[in-house]
Amino acid sequence: MKLIRFGEVGKEKPGILIGEKRFDVSSIVTDYNEAFFEENGLEKLKKALESNPVLPEVDASIRLGSPITRPSKIICIGLNYVDHCLETNAPIPTEPIIFFKSTTSLCGPNDNLIIPKNSEKTDWEVELAFVIGKKASYVEESEALDYVAGYALLNDYSERAFQLERGGQWAKGKGSDTFAPLGPFLATKDEVKDVDNLSMWLTVNGKKYQNSNTLNLVFKIPFLVHYLSQFMTLLPGDVISTGTPPGVGLGIKPEPIYLKAGDVVALGIEGLGSSSQVAVAYTK
The missing domain is CATH 3.90.850.10 (Fumarylacetoacetase-like, C-terminal domain)
Structure with missing residues (x-):
């Protein structure tokens, strides 16, 4: 996976990059923080994505924050x-x-x-x-x-x-x-x-x-x-x-x-x- 965060400074949301398209995963993940990694968040996110949820696409013009x-x-x-x-x-x-x-x-x-x-x-x-x-x-x-x-x-x-x-x-x-x-x-x-x-x-x-x-x-x-x-x-x-x-x-x-x-x-x-x-x- 390729993890991204997007949005205004201080208000970023978690997302993923698939090919050239960006998708919002904030309905699945709170943020890519210490708790996310500590609680095996990568594996949980992968399993959630395998269930083929409908994810909102993020416009390419929106700012990327630190991932x-x-x-x-x-x-x-x-x-x-x-x-x-x-x-x-x-x-x-x-x-x-x-x-x-x-x-x-x-x-x-x-x-x-x-x-x-x-x-x-x-x-x-x-x-x-x-x-x-x-x-x-x-x-x-x-x-x-x-x-x-x-x-x-x-x-x-x-x-x-x-x-x-x-x-x-x-x-x-x-x-x-x-x-x-x-x-x-x-x-x-x-x-x-x-x-x-x-x-x-x-x-x-x-x-x-x-x-x-x-x-x-x-x-x-x-x-x-x-x-x-x-x-x-x-x-x-x-x-x-x-x-x-x-x-x-x-x-x-x-x-x-x-x-x-x-x-x-x-x-x-x-x-x-x-x-x-x-x-x-x-x-x-």
């Missing part, structure tokens, strides 16, 4: 592509680098990117994200995929001055509003044949800057689930973003390139759709 509601946490993996380490002059990690994005950074896949107040170095990062399907603590790597509900496209926007020049941890540059557009949909595991071999790309104003494949991940998803679960309990609905490949603005030679109001960022991952954000300046 899941605000999770308990958004965990990101830093420097998880070898070439990205090289372009940023960083050593290749021997263990995953982890940081958090604020849950308030989550937004719809095509919502505007709000450049933060006083930002001069807002950057882009196309990433493969996955969503936890059931409570995970001290998980064995061999069983890790049993805890994954599905996969989605995420843009891990970053303000590099906040992240790298203001002291403290990376979270300062990662958590601004609209810095985590997710979707357009959450694809359940059966929708993705080989998550370790998906092409991915990102353009700014039509120019391609990132062009890679999940083959190049340093730490793969089963290991990440196992590893993270040694340090914290992962709850149903939690989002883990696996890192970005080369081509971020910070790494452009001879001078970095950063986003400004009016820029259009488009990105996609094979089998997980595409999204687009227009950069706008912060206003009160």
Whole structure:
């Protein structure tokens, strides 16, 4: 299945994507939240759909929100592509680098990117994200995929001055509003044949800057689930973003390139759709 949420900000309803058509499943499901995943909602929804209910179609003009509601946490993996380490002059990690994005950074896949107040170095990062399907603590790597509900496209926007020049941890540059557009949909595991071999790309104003494949991940998803679960309990609905490949603005030679109001960022991952954000300046 491909799960979507649609409607105005804060008033989204759950739906599904079948082919190019969107359908409203709010008569079956309250929302795609922690309770939904914890209570085996994916299987219940599948069985309900097999009974061939008449579902209202959702007009393609209606806004898509994040395919899941605000999770308990958004965990990101830093420097998880070898070439990205090289372009940023960083050593290749021997263990995953982890940081958090604020849950308030989550937004719809095509919502505007709000450049933060006083930002001069807002950057882009196309990433493969996955969503936890059931409570995970001290998980064995061999069983890790049993805890994954599905996969989605995420843009891990970053303000590099906040992240790298203001002291403290990376979270300062990662958590601004609209810095985590997710979707357009959450694809359940059966929708993705080989998550370790998906092409991915990102353009700014039509120019391609990132062009890679999940083959190049340093730490793969089963290991990440196992590893993270040694340090914290992962709850149903939690989002883990696996890192970005080369081509971020910070790494452009001879001078970095950063986003400004009016820029259009488009990105996609094979089998997980595409999204687009227009950069706008912060206003009160």
